[in-house]
Amino acid sequence: MDEKDFQEMSVQLEQEANLREKLKDEVLKLEQKSRSMQGTMNKIHATPTAQLPKIISTVKPVVESCKDDTRAIAFLVPPNNYWRWKQMWSQAVQGVVFTLALCKFLEDGTLITLPEVSQVLGVEADWKDRFTIATEDYLHGIISLVNELSRLAVNAVTLGDFDAPFRISVFVKDLFAGFSLLNLKNDGLRRRFDSLKYDVKRIEEVVYDVSLRKLNTPTTGGDETMS
Structure with missing residues (x-):
């Protein structure tokens, strides 16, 4: 292995490090929204049933804004690299799924499905090799x-x-x-x-x-x- 090989590897490492930092920034936005929504939904434990729709309504705009984050993440991840990077956003996604499922149950007593979660978060089918739920x-x-x-x-x-x-x-x-x-x-x-x-x-x-x-x-x- 000559010096040129090491130079190429150095460039690759730098590119991966830059990508990781960019992904961290976008995932952080999703994590912050997830925590914010969970904090809001925690109020259901001290809120009469009749007033729960008001709490859910305050979460809906935040949920809608999560589409921007999923799209940003999807466009940063290189093709066919989903499994390499998914652990970076896995916990944030779990938190968002929890919030969506809780809202759905409180609204109509049913379970939100995986396809419904993907739809709510604006996940597109052609992202499957970069970002999916x-x-x-x-x-x-x-x-x-x-x-x-x-x-x-x-x-x-x-x-x-x-x-x-x-x-x-x-x-x-x-x-x-x-x-x-x-x-x-x-x-x-x-x-x-x-x-x-x-x-x-x-x-x-x-x-x-x-x-x-x-x-x-x-x-x-x-x-x-x-x-």
Whole structure:
């Protein structure tokens, strides 16, 4: 290997370092927005159910602005380099997925899908070799949703919404059943899934306590469903 080879490698290293710094700047913007939205959504634990739409409405403009960040990241990553750089934005994406999933549940009681997340964030199909929402990151965000809902089940009762734990319980049990069908080989994801049974148990305890005290609104046909 002669001096020319080392010079070429030096140029490549410098280019990679410059790209990394540019990506850091763009990812930081997405991380800041993710933290900001999570901070805003944390208010749901001290807010009556009827006032939750107001909180969600304050998050929507921030979500919309995340499209600028995903686009900027996508255009910085060289073709066919997605897997090389994805860990830089993985955590930020997980946080955004969590926020979107929480808003969706609070709005209509349903689960946001991976394609819906991609659409909301403006992710285009032809970016797949540069930037996309990884299934793993989506699932991490959904697990965070379950963690948050187990907390909400308790706080909703404190605020006088005795029906919320029942809606949450049905939703979370369906999610848990869905996760049980997955063959999770990722250790981190597997560990987080295994912890969900504690969230399910916590929610069941709240449902049992409310039922025992007959505080919830009686329903016909058995299980509670989302309105």
